[in-house]
Amino acid sequence: MYDVAVIGAGPYGLSVAAHAAAAGMSLKVFGRTMASWRDHMPQGMFLKSEPWSSNLSDPRGDRTLERFGAERGFATRHGEPLPIGAFTDYGHWFAEHAVPGVDERTVTSVAPAGDGFHLATADGERVHARTVVLAVGVMPFVTVPEALAGLPPRYVSHSSGHRDLDRFRGRDVVVVGAGQAALETATLLAERGARPRLVARADRINWNTVPEPLERGPLRSLRSPHSGLGTGWTSWVWSQTPWAVRKLPASTRERIANTALGPAGAWWLRERYEQQVPALLGHHLHGAGVRDGRVRLVLGAPGGGTSTLDADHVVAATGFTPHLDRLGLLDASLRRAVTTVGSSRAPELSAGFESSCPGLFFAGLLAAPSFGPSMRFVHGATFTAHRLVAGVRRRLRDRTPARVPQPAAPVAAGSVPAVRPGGGRRGASPCGAVEDR
Numbered sequence: 001m002y003d004v005a006v007i008g009a010g011p012y013g014l015s016v017a018a019h020a021a022a023a024g025m026s027l028k029v030f031g032r033t034m035a036s037w038r039d040h041m042p043q044g045m046f047l048k049s050e051p052w053s054s055n056l057s058d059p060r061g062d063r064t065l066e067r068f069g070a071e072r073g074f075a076t077r078h079g080e081p082l083p084i085g086a087f088t089d090y091g092h093w094f095a096e097h098a099v100p101g102v103d104e105r106t107v108t109s110v111a112p113a114g115d116g117f118h119l120a121t122a123d124g125e126r127v128h129a130r131t132v133v134l135a136v137g138v139m140p141f142v143t144v145p146e147a148l149a150g151l152p153p154r155y156v157s158h159s160s161g162h163r164d165l166d167r168f169r170g171r172d173v174v175v176v177g178a179g180q181a182a183l184e185t186a187t188l189l190a191e192r193g194a195r196p197r198l199v200a201r202a203d204r205i206n207w208n209t210v211p212e213p214l215e216r217g218p219l220r221s222l223r224s225p226h227s228g229l230g231t232g233w234t235s236w237v238w239s240q241t242p243w244a245v246r247k248l249p250a251s252t253r254e255r256i257a258n259t260a261l262g263p264a265g266a267w268w269l270r271e272r273y274e275q276q277v278p279a280l281l282g283h284h285l286h287g288a289g290v291r292d293g294r295v296r297l298v299l300g301a302p303g304g305g306t307s308t309l310d311a312d313h314v315v316a317a318t319g320f321t322p323h324l325d326r327l328g329l330l331d332a333s334l335r336r337a338v339t340t341v342g343s344s345r346a347p348e349l350s351a352g353f354e355s356s357c358p359g360l361f362f363a364g365l366l367a368a369p370s371f372g373p374s375m376r377f378v379h380g381a382t383f384t385a386h387r388l389v390a391g392v393r394r395r396l397r398d399r400t401p402a403r404v405p406q407p408a409a410p411v412a413a414g415s416v417p418a419v420r421p422g423g424g425r426r427g428a429s430p431c432g433a434v435e436d437r
């Protein structure tokens with residue numbers, strides 16, 4: 001039996017694993033290393049965040065992106081965007097030096113089992129662990145607008161579904177969204193010979209400003225401090241105080257997770273985008289269908305009324321929504337039992353990132369409604385890793401037996417299950433409340 005099983009080998013999973021290994025825990029790490037970065041981002045993309053704020057976390061703090069760049073012969077400079085490929089290579093290098101082996105098999109189920117959890121892999125092996133950390137990244141939470149969800153894959157895809165955009169050369173492609181993924185995908189499409197057009201509900205595109213120098217006078221630094229999520233006091237608060245966000249009421253945390261650090265394009269992309277990509281801003285997607293082998297979008301215009309737009313393909317750069325019910329690998333009894341944040345379906349987490357089910361921990365996007373928007377960025381892995389591993393150590397010392405969730409009785413057709421505060425059904429949460437420790 002392992003002390004801890006980490007599911008996910010992206011920045012959060014690798015950082016947690018590095019801290020767990022250094023703490024002497026018996027450890028098993030599952031997942032394809034940096035899979036989201038190497039398989040689900042188009043070639044030619046750049047890292048939006050600054051290199052110095054994109055480090056994975058190890059206890060000694062010496063496996064940095066800067067050190068990796070120095071070993072590989074390239075500089076990581078403030079204000080100079082880094083290719084995604086270089087960051088992906090950094091993640092592999094980090095895993096090789098800070099994590100004792102990554103098992104790239106897929107975990108298909110996590111279920112309660114006595115004093116811990118049983119994990120099953122795609123090839124049929126069963127692994128037993130006292131604690132489990134779910135650091136599954138963003139891919140389980142892909143969000144596509146309802147109007148597009150019924151179209152065949154030939155006509156619609158999510159922006160995370162493309163590694164190579166060359167297949168769209170010479171084709172009309174509509175990109176839906178106004179964030180970095182939408183703007184950069186549309187730009188790369190144009191640069192690869194496609195004819196992209198952006199459609200967004202927003203009436204304007206927000207662009208990040210050119211970063212200020214790291215070395216500045218005290219007055220400028222006080223007026224607009226640097227942080228891992230950008231410059232300014234708002235970004236500083238989200239970056240430096242996730243622990244304080246967690247102490248806010250659930251409804252406030254939900255609102256912060258949904259609205260803080262909203263869609264915006266990187267400053268270095270603006271000129272490339274504006275020279276090549278036409279946009280329909282302030283347009284709402286009302287419907288979509290296939291007509292004569294093309295996609296026809298029905299759009300709500302800013303001043304009222306509707307218009308149509310035809311294309312060969314639609315790319316939905318519409319983000320990711322944290323939702324427990326999308327974690328098919330998590331046993332249904334556990335999904336029902338975990339206490340959630342307010343009206344959302346994201347887990348309510350302790351200060352040590354433990355859910356209401358003892359021994360079950362979450363990291364990354366699913367932690368955003370508990371700890372704030374920093375959990376959506378690589379920068380948040382540093383805050384997460386040592387606190388989560390401290391939570392695992394407390395759980396292993398405590399050895400409080402978990403009240404194992406049992407499958408809820410089927411709900412009769414036409415009946416409405418009672419809902420308790422926190423989002424679950426009454427009687428379906430034997431795991432108890434989240435401990436504030």
